Amino acid sequence: MAEPRETPRGERGALETDALDVDALIDDPDTRVIVCCGSGGVGKTTTAASLALRAAERGRNTVVLTIDPARRLAQALGLRELGNHPRQVTVEGFEPDGQLWAMMLDMRRTFDDMVRRHAGPERAEQLLSNPFYQTISTSFSGTQEYMAMEKLGQLAATGDWDLIVVDTPPSRSALDFLDAPSRLSAALDGRMIRLLTSPARAGGWGIRKVMSAGFSMFAKAVSTILGGQLLADASAFMQAFDSTFGGFRERAAKTQELLRSEGTSFLVVAAPEPDALREASYFVERLSEESMPLAGLVANRTHPVLADLSEVDALAAAEALERGETSAPLAEAVLRLHADRVQLAERESRLLERFTRAHPDVPVRRVPALASDVHDVCGLRDIGGRLAGA
C-alpha cells in the first residue's frame, strides 16, 4: 500500500510544524491524564478509545472514560451495558502488555453517588427525592461536563491506573468542558435562590438596595412565570444542599487542579473543516490563557493523496479518454476520482496550514480517514497506528 504523502505534490511547506508524537506522549510514564476535546462530530470518542488501546498495547495500565459512545464502538470495547464503573476490556485477539479498562459515564448515577458521599444518608435521601433534583441531575446545561470531571477525579484518586484517557461530552463548543462546571456551581450557589424566594430577608447585599424595587418586581415576575411550587422546591433543595455544596466545590476545584498539573495533557481533535478548526482555535487559545498543557491537534479524517500525479495531468488524460476512440471507462473513472481527491486534499491542507499559521507552536497529526466507521478492536488499532503516524 502506498504511503500517504504530507502534501499533495510532496513539497513540504515552510509552515509545516513538528508532527505530534503520540507514542512519546503515551509512553512517557509522567503522562497520567490525556483529555480529548473538540466540537461535536469530529471523532473524539474514537480517538480516545484508540489512544487508550494503543497505550495498553504498549504496556500501560490504562482506563478510558467515554461519554456517549456509538453503540458499535461500545460493543468493540465489550461495553454492552451502561456501567458507571470501569471494566477490563477482554476481547479475543487483544492481548496487551498492559491493561485496558473502559467505562461509560452515567451522569445521573455519578451525581447520586456524589450527593450520597457528601450529604450523609438522611440528608442525601431528602435531596435525591426533591423534584428539583431531577431537573438538576438530568437537564441542567453543564451537568454532564461537571460529572465527567467528577468521575475523572474519582478515577485519578483510586491510583489503580497509570494512564487515564478522557473523552469529553458532545457539546457545540469545545470550551463548554472548561466552562460548564463553573456555570453549574454558580447556579447551585444558594445566593440567588434566597433572593428570589425571600428577598426581604436577604438584605444587606449592596446591589439589592440599589435596585430593590426592580428586584422585587423581578422576583414577582419570576415566581408568576415559574410558579410558586418550583421556587419552593428549589429553595428547599438549596437549603439542604448548602452544607453539602462546600464539599462539591472543593472537589471540583481539586479536579481543576489535576487538569492543570504536570501529568495532564490535552489533545484537541478537529475535522479538517472550517467550523471544527475554528472551535479548535478557540480552545487552543483558551488552554494557553489558563496555562493548561496542550499536547497538540489531531486533524481527524483527512484524505491524503496517495498517487504522485497532478490534478491537471489527471483531468487532461481523462478528457483525452472521453474524446478518444478507444473506450476506457475504468481508467477514466480512476483519473477523475484521483483529481477529486487532489482537490479535497488541497482544501484540507489549506485549512490546516491556516490553523498552523495562527498557532505555529501546536504540533499537528493528520489522521487519514478510514473507509467505514470503527466497530472492532482491529479498527481501533488501525486508528491508533494512524495517530502515531506509523
Added chain:
Amino acid sequence: MSYAAPVTTTLAGWTDELTRTRLHFVTGKGGTGKTTLAASLGLALAGHGRRVLLVEVEGRQGFAQLFDTEPLPYAEQRIAAAPNGGEVRALHIDVEAALLEYFEMFYNLGFAGRTLRRMGAIEFATTLAPGLRDVLLTGKIKECVGRTDSDGRHFYDAVVVDAPPTGRVVKFLDVTRALTDLAKTGPIRSQADGVVGLLHSGQTAVHLVTLLEEMPVRETLEAVAELDGADLRPGAVLINRVRPPRLPARSVSPAADGRVDADRVRSGLAAAGLDLPDETLDALVTETVEHAGRVAAETVARQQLSESDLPTLELTDLSGGVDVAALYELAESLRSQGVR
C-alpha cells in the same frame, strides 16, 4: 454510461405541502452543515420579491460568519438580497433580551433590567427552569411568523430557523413538555399554548440535514421517529456534501472488495498517453478501492434514508469551501429541486 448513484430510489424533491409551509426548522447532526443549509434555504425561499427571516437560537453567530458580516444584534436585520428582488433578514435571538422584553410587557422593570442581567439573575431563572428558555425562543419565533403589515398580509413569507442539532431538536420543539416546568397560569403560559398550536400545524416543517455516512444517517432516522412520536412534522431530508460517483456502476462492488483490474487501468492510461511507474499505479488502485468503499457505504446510507419516506434533496459538495457565493449556488440547487 451508468453511474452508481441510484437517484431513482429517492423520492421526488420539494412537495406542494412544503411549499405551503411558512415556518421551517433546519436540524442535523453536528458537523453536517445545518447552518449553511438553513441560510441557503432562506435564500432559495426568498425568490420573486418574497421576504424571508433567518432565525438563530443558539448564540453562535453562525449566520454572521456565513454572510461575512458583523455579529448580529437582537434585531431583524437585512443580511442578503435574493435573486428577483427577494430579501433575507436575520435575527439572532438572545434569550436574556427576550425574557426582559417579555417582562417589560407586563411589569415595569425600569433600568433594573440591566442590573439584573449583570447579576446573572436572568441566566439563573432560565437555568432553574430549562423549559423557560425554549418557551421564550419559540414564542419569539411565533411572533415573527404571525406578524402582519398594515394590509393584513404576513410580514414574512417564510421563517427559517437554524434549530438545535438532531439530538436536542424534539426537546426544543416539544413546548408542551417544557411547560411542565412553568406555572399553570400567567402570561407566558397563555402565549405558549399558541406556540404549541403553530408548531403542530401544517404551517411548520422540520427539515433534516445529513451526510451519506453511518452516524448522521442513523441520527436522522432516530430524529424522524422522535418527531413522529411527538406529533411534529418532518419536512425534507437534505443530503449535504454529495460527492460525484466516478466508477461505472458494475465496478463499484468488486472495487470495494479490493478487486480492481490494474492491467485494464494501465492500458487505459497508456491510451491517454500516461505511462506511470508501478508505484503510482498501485497508489491509484488504492485510491480507487477507498473511493469504491465510500460509494458502497453511500448506497447503503441512501437506502436507509429512503425508508423514512420523506422528500429528499441533494446538495453537491463544494470543493472550494463555503463562502457567500457558495450560499447562492446551494440556493440555486435547492430551487432547481423544487424549493419555492
